[in-house]
Amino acid sequence: MLKHWLSLKIIHLQKCNICIDLCKTYVKISIYCLLQNVLMLILLYVYMYINYNVHMYILMCYNNVRNKEYKMRVFSVVNQKGGVGKSTITINLARAIQKDGASVAVIDCDPQGTTTDWAALNSNIEPGGFFPVHHYHIKDLPDRLAEFKDYDCVVIDGAPRLEELSVAIIKVSDVILIPIQPSPNDVWASISFVDLIKERQKVKPDLKAMFVVNRQKPNTGAIKEVRAALEQIGIPVLESGINDRVSFAKTLGNGVTVFEEKGKAASEIKALANELLKAINDE
Ligand SMILES: Nc1ncnc2c1ncn2[C@@H]1O[C@H](COP(=O)(O)OP(=O)(O)OP(=O)(O)O)[C@@H](O)[C@H]1O
Ligand SMILES: [Mg+2]
Structure with missing residues (x-):
């Protein structure tokens, strides 16, 4: 009887360990996804910032050329x-x-x-x-x-x-x-x-x-x-x-x-x- 009870306990503990491992993996994946999203947002922001500035620079150069040509x-x-x-x-x-x-x-x-x-x-x-x-x-x-x-x-x-x-x-x-x-x-x-x-x-x-x-x-x-x-x-x-x-x-x-x-x-x-x-x- 005791032997049976012990084996059940061991199985129960093993299941708990698996659950804890699963939870840890889940938390790790969540943190990874979160970091990935934050990184994507930063990259998107940098891309938009560079794009905007490049456009403004081209526009400024273009206007300078225009002013020169039609001075x-x-x-x-x-x-x-x-x-x-x-x-x-x-x-x-x-x-x-x-x-x-x-x-x-x-x-x-x-x-x-x-x-x-x-x-x-x-x-x-x-x-x-x-x-x-x-x-x-x-x-x-x-x-x-x-x-x-x-x-x-x-x-x-x-x-x-x-x-x-x-x-x-x-x-x-x-x-x-x-x-x-x-x-x-x-x-x-x-x-x-x-x-x-x-x-x-x-x-x-x-x-x-x-x-x-x-x-x-x-x-x-x-x-x-x-x-x-x-x-x-x-x-x-x-x-x-x-x-x-x-x-x-x-x-x-x-x-x-x-x-x-x-x-x-x-x-x-x-x-x-x-x-x-x-x-x-x-x-
Ligand atoms: N390169 C060209 N080839 C063919 N036709 C032309 C050319 N340049 C002007 N013409 C024609 O000559 C005529 C007179 O041209 P335009 O009216 O431009 O001259 P203008 O100097 O302004 O005349 P105005 O002194 O009366 O104001 C118009 O019928 C026009 O279509
Ligand atoms: Mg004329």
Whole structure:
């Protein structure tokens, strides 16, 4: 009887030991899981912290590059000669700059309002328009420009003939782009306008001015002659010329830009924008 009782007791004690071992293992596993979760949380936190800081750093570098590229805020497309492509280049250049990631607004100073009409068509296609286009009178121009202080760049579309207007635009500009067609007439007509710019450069030496040859017909000797004549005038001529292409007229009439067609015209405008930015950042 006693023997039986003892053997039962031993079995009972063994079971208890197994239970204690199981409990210990269970506690160990729980502690291990808890530590694992804490470690996971710490790793997650570190990952999010690094991710956030890397993103902020990239954003900061990107903004620094932007500020550098567009440190010249006011680009004007001006020539007193009519029909040389001022409005066409204004709209497409603004779009190229915008596509490059910068904020841009356009000011239409021409009483004819070509760019404003284009913007009205554009806002029917693209709600809100690609970028703001404002039609201002020259007397308001200096004050109105202050409204655009948060933009990377403002592009002004000039008007033909009106000397008073051209002088007002030159005064507020950082960079003047002079579109010119490859004809001797256009070169001669630009001389008096260039004199206005040179006068202004005497009081504002960092004012930049550049010719851009528009409506080029490739493989004609006229382009070379015109470029040589322009170089004599003392204002640099951009390498990137704009060819005569149907898509410029078509897109202007449709309220879009050549970038919505993605043809060769878009590549030409992009090259022009890049060269323009390089020219102003290199100096
Ligand atoms: N590279 C080009 N290829 C084909 N057509 C062009 C080109 N540039 C301008 N045009 C066309 O020439 C005409 C005049 O262009 P635009 O209106 O841009 O000139 P502008 O200098 O602004 O004229 P204005 O002096 O009257 O303001 C428009 O019909 C336009 O579509
Ligand atoms: Mg115009």
